Amino acid sequence: MFSERQGGVYIHWPFCAAKCPYCDFNSHVREGIDEESWAQAYERALDYYAELLPQLEVVSVFFGGGTPSLMGPKTAERIIKKIRYGWRCADDLEITLEANPTSVEIQKFKDFRKAGVNRVSLGIQALSDDDLRFLGREHDAGEALRALDTAGQVFDRYSFDLIYARPGQTHDAWADELEKALKFAHGHISLYQLTIERSTPFYIRHQRGEFSIPDDVAGAELFNLTQEITEGAGLPLYEVSNHAAAGQECRHNLIYWRYQDYIGIGPGAHGRYTHNGYKYASRDHSAPEVWLERVRDNGYGAHEPQDVSIETQKEEAVMVGLRLKDGISIERFRNTFGSDPRDLFIYERFEMALHEGWIRRNEKNLALSQEGMLLLNSLLGYLLKA
């Protein structure tokens, strides 16, 4: 069980060694980063939130990016110290760091562990050298596997990401690759279907017809195959793209999907937190230089936080909660909002979704079936009243 006061801290490191052509995360390539200024800025922003939200109990910290494994372990250590100084932290505080599997970063794993990191999430993406080149990655498959091996030696908990539904990827090729990958899995794996995001080089190349990706039907088949293989390996899905053995779920991501509070610090980071009984949405300035300047001038790098109306909170809670296999606890939703989450849906459409088997029949939880998960975004648009 979790208490309503428990929450997480997300730290966004906005830099990468190179920009991958498919990625629209807020990440930038910069020469000569003045890391001392960055460390000081994170510390200042943390001070600001510690004063604003003293009641928060931190159960997870997540260094995301960008590529936070490029930061010096000392910077991570300063940030972790500040968090421990500012808040009561859970005894089993989960501290995750996203890492790229290049040799430079692997060498730093032990120092990150000493800094307090106790879980890494590696961006492996593929185990085929040709596809890694296509994805513009800086590592090959051999390096990726060595990184997983090192992660296993240094950390008790680690996860990795793969991107599937790549151009020309057949059912059999994905089955082979996933089975091979699962031999290196240790409790948790994230499996994303390749999406073509606007404002990325892949978008233009895809528009020009340079490559195509599996259509919806083929994508659905690959998704179903993914479920079959991961279940067989004891790592069933617990969220649309995340798989774990029981108890190995990423606690930080569960905070988002259960609509608990989290603070977001760093360029472009988002937060949702409760202050004086109101829920606020924060959004930090996206440009790294602007963010740094704002923190220097104001002590925090966010735009004016917006208070989130109860109706929007309910919708947000449903939208994120339905990503989880267990869905939304109807009792918890009632305790929080005084109403039933199913009231947000257009009644006839909800009945139809039940009839079609997209929503599971269950009085305790509101949850999607595997078929419903495949339709997640369009289904939400179809069902929600607003």
Ligand SMILES: C[S@@+](CC[C@H](N)C(=O)[O-])C[C@H]1O[C@@H](n2cnc3c(N)ncnc32)[C@H](O)[C@@H]1O
């Ligand atoms: C912030 S990145 C991971 C950290 C690290 N920078 C890396 O690339 O290894 C988060 C993950 O999102 C996934 N991702 C990013 N863009 C994607 C896209 N267009 N389609 C599918 N997955 C994507 C990748 O698997 C990536 O590892």
Ligand code: SF4
């Ligand atoms: S996938 Fe990772 S390394 Fe590549 S640009 Fe995005 S954040 Fe950077």
